[in-house]
Amino acid sequence: MKDFVHLHLHTQYSLLDGAIKIKDLAKKAKEYGYKAVAITDHGNLFGTMSFYKQMKSNGIKPIIGMEAYFTTGNRTDRKGKAAEDNITDRINHHLILLAKNDTGVKNLAKLSSIAFIEGFYYKPRIDYEVLAAHSEGLIALTACLKGVPTFYAAQGDEEKSMSWVKKFKDIFGEDLYLELQSNHIPAQETANKVLLDIAKKYDVKFAATNDCHYLLEEDLRAHNVLMAIQMKKTIQEFGEDAFGHYDGMHFASYEEMYEKFKGKYDGWEKALLNTVEIAEKVSDSLSIFEDKSYKFPQFLKEANININSYLKNMAIEGLKSRIQKSQISKDIPEIEYWDRLNYELGVIQNMGFDSYFLIVSDFINWSKQNDVPVGPGRGSAAGSLVAFALSITDVDPLRHGLIFERFLNPERISMPDIDVDFCMDNRDKVIEYVKERYGKDSVAQIITYNTMKAKQTLRDVARAMGMAYKDADVLAKLIPQGNVQGTWLSLEEMYLTPIEELMERYGHRGDIEDNVKKFRKLAQESKEIKDLVEISLKLEGLTRHTSLHAAGIVIAPKPLMELVPLYLDSREASKSDSPQNNIATQYDMAHLEELGLVKMDFLGLKTLTELWKMKELVKQNKGIDVDFLSLDFNNKEIYEFLSTGNTVGVFQLESKGMREL
Known part of the structure; x- marks a missing residue:
């Protein structure tokens, strides 16, 4: 039997780290024929509702999870120098947690909440104590090289790795799985060998993952740029190979996963199949996302009052x-x-x-x-x-x-x-x-959730690629306003949508037609500009902060x-x-x-604050207690004054457009 389920996956809600848009993920999962997929964003559950709905609507079982930040100390400790990014952070470990049922979802919510409210230090963190208290209904995977057992296994320290496997097994029992990955990192191969030895000695199951951070294989460079944006540096400062460990961490098809793990170690097929076993432990439906009944606070405490x-x-x-x-x-x-x-x-x-x-x-x-x-x-x-x-x-x-x-x-x-x-x-x-x-x-x-909009995305990407600010600024200034104030055309519209379709969508606006043509001409004439636009197109719409x-x-x-x-x-x-x-x-x-x-x-x-102060001043200076509700709203002089347009300081009538009516 050949089958596999992705259990370690970062969407756009792993902020400036995951580059997978949930709608695109659901479409691709359906195309690949996956029966189930998990979401495991870094330390949060921001995207879980959108993920649940999208997967359900595409006939795919949603597995709700999180890659928790885990400290081996106490979650309230604030010691050592950590980092906001996941590359240079040397303090916080990772742990994959997946909900089996409603109880599991509730415990995930509690763990994530506690991590933010009690454990935040550079990252929202949990510790062993709180994990043990809220573990019911959860499955655990030992995560990537930042996972505690994997971290020590990569150093060849089987004893420390094993001690943490035992600790996690005390909590999760048969719902603990040692996570194996197949990538280009030598330390991962070392970790895999140690973890497999531990699995055999202590009868712990293992499972294969791909730690997905972007959707398609060709999205690697866009993801590297995203990481540079997160770290506020340029690709050149890091070097093109700085993010090499992300190579291959896309949403791979079953066939790709089969080839990645084929013959890597004894039991590699079991590692793939165990992902299906994990998915089968998960409920098909979760009432927390299905229950749309109104949840009103109790206004009347007395039970006998209707x-x-x-x-x-x-x-x-x-x-x-x-x-x-x-x-x-x-x-x-x-x-x-x-x-x-x-x-x-x-x-x-x-x-x-x-x-x-x-x-x-x-x-x-x-x-x-x-x-x-x-x-x-x-x-x-x-x-x-x-x-x-x-x-x-x-x-x-x-x-x-x-x-x-x-x-x-x-x-x-x-x-x-x-x-x-x-x-x-x-x-x-x-x-x-x-x-x-x-x-x-x-x-x-x-x-x-603040998403990466077209203009800002161009500027962010240009900065990360080490390009001159003016290159992005020229493109950004060509993006015209949409039909609604405060909206702008998207990069897809500027670069890909047929002009005839844009004319139908926005009316025959000359500014749109002219600017779109100029935008596309600039991209055609320069490979650097073309790269900027196409990478920006992949990142536009991701959650920025x-x-x-x-x-x-x-x-x-x-x-x-x-x-x-x-x-x-x-x-x-x-x-x-x-x-x-x-x-x-x-x-x-x-x-x-x-x-x-x-x-x-x-x-x-x-305006209300100012009106109240005026009312008090009138009372102090004139002895008149103004009652706003008893004022004459048909006062002709007031309407004549408003019609002059001299309404700066008048609520909702002071904008340029209103004054010029």
């Missing part, structure tokens, strides 16, 4: 208050308000979003009661009368003819999305209230570490007196929504 009735009563009382304060339109019959309220409540309750409205109403009204300025409402949420009744917004949707279905559509069930503006100086107070209300470990910020979402907060019904992996932004944490405030989810906003978690946008708005 949340539907509670929301309805609050909305009724809120609308009564608005009516008593004359905050509804006199030109619309009151019955229309009550009919609209009952209709909206029915939709909200049928869709199961009662808790969502109560949660948002709670922290907004807390803010108002604690002198934290809150915006009147923005976006489609202003079309909800229930939101108006609960004081989530201060915009009467009937007065302004706003449509509720733009916000919540019974025919398109998706989580409501209410963006809330807070005074910039006091936004953190609201977040602290939410943490106290629902538990600090149930609230976190949200990660964002992570950051924190400017406004996003996730609120969970239980500690987030039980639901998703967590991340600590070490750069932000180092600037903060409370590093815990910088804990974020490893999944971005879109993936959290797919998992049914509640995310909120807490936007810090400078």
Whole structure:
């Protein structure tokens, strides 16, 4: 029987190290006929949701894993000089961990979270203690030459290698496999021999891997450039052979793997087949990725209170208050308000979003009661009368003819999305209230993944290739803006897409046609420019680095570490007196929504801070307590002033485009 499964593979989420795009990987795996594939990015689970979905949609079993950074000391130790890259790092070891089932996925998430929150030192690290505590449902492979047993085996130190094999076997038992690789590194051959001797003596299984870092064999040079970008040096500084050990570490077909290992040592066929054995230990489906049910925090602690009735009563009382304060339109019959309220409540309750409205109403009204300025409402949420009744917004949707279905559509069930503006100086107070209300470990910020865009990729690659800045800059400046502000044409469009297709896509824009022709002419006339463009094309779209979402907060019904992996932004944490405030989810906003978690946008708005200060100054100097909600919004003089375009400093009306309307 001939078969094999890749169990050691780095996608674009092994930041500036893995050059495999997940969509391309799924397509290639299907082409090769693989039945299963693993993801094992360095120290994180960023890409696991995308990977799971892509593999499933292509009929391939996804194996969720991670190449953990492992310290032989204590994870809280901060000793020695390590490095942010994996080449010059001489302190942190590696360990491949694969989830067999839901329990395994949860333990992977805990290990990765703990590595960032407790063990970060150059890299997110785990130690033996925490590994032993969260090993259930996991399979371990001893990794590459940075793996502990392999590291000592490569030095010919069988005794130390064996001692660590025993330690890992104490944790994983029959789910421990010694990892064998076939590459051009002499130390690997030494390690393989020692590991095979240990496997025979102590009845430990072994498995073959290819430590994939790029998709196709011809992508090696692009990957070397990526490594140079990571290390902030040029290829020339390293020498072309500096990354020679990556040669052959592509997503190889079964036939290639067979030839790589054929006859290398006794049991080489077993090493390939054991990868299939490992894949068969893994569940076909993982509920953590399949369960899309909504996971609302518990708003009401009292079990005997019906949340539907509670929301309805609050909305009724809120609308009564608005009516008593004359905050509804006199030109619309009151019955229309009550009919609209009952209709909206029915939709909200049928869709199961009662808790969502109560949660948002709670922290907004807390803010108002604690002198934290809150915006009147923005976006489609202003079309909800229930939101108006609960004081989530201060915009009467009937007065302004706003449509509720733009916000919540019974025919398109998706989580409501209410963006809330807070005074910039006091936004953190609201977040602290939410943490106290629902538990600090149930609230976190949200990660964002920043990808390599066309212009920056050209400049990064040119720098890494030792080219003059102007060469890349000329190309970058030719890339025109797309149809949406802030978007630009991709390198694929600039270099490969037929011009006729671009004209159909963007309209017959002369700037696009002219610039694309100039761009392609430059590439045709110079081999160096052609190499720059083609390498950049391979790297465009890879994840370059992570950051924190400017406004996003996730609120969970239980500690987030039980639901998703967590991340600590070490750069932000180092600037903060409370590093815990910088804990974020490893999944971005879109993936959290797919998992049914509640995310909120807490936007810090400078305009609200300024308005509040003006209000205080008017009160101090004129004795007038301005009520923004009672102002005359039909003041003719105000509209005449706005029409002059003299609106610098007026929120959302101060841009050049708005002033020139």
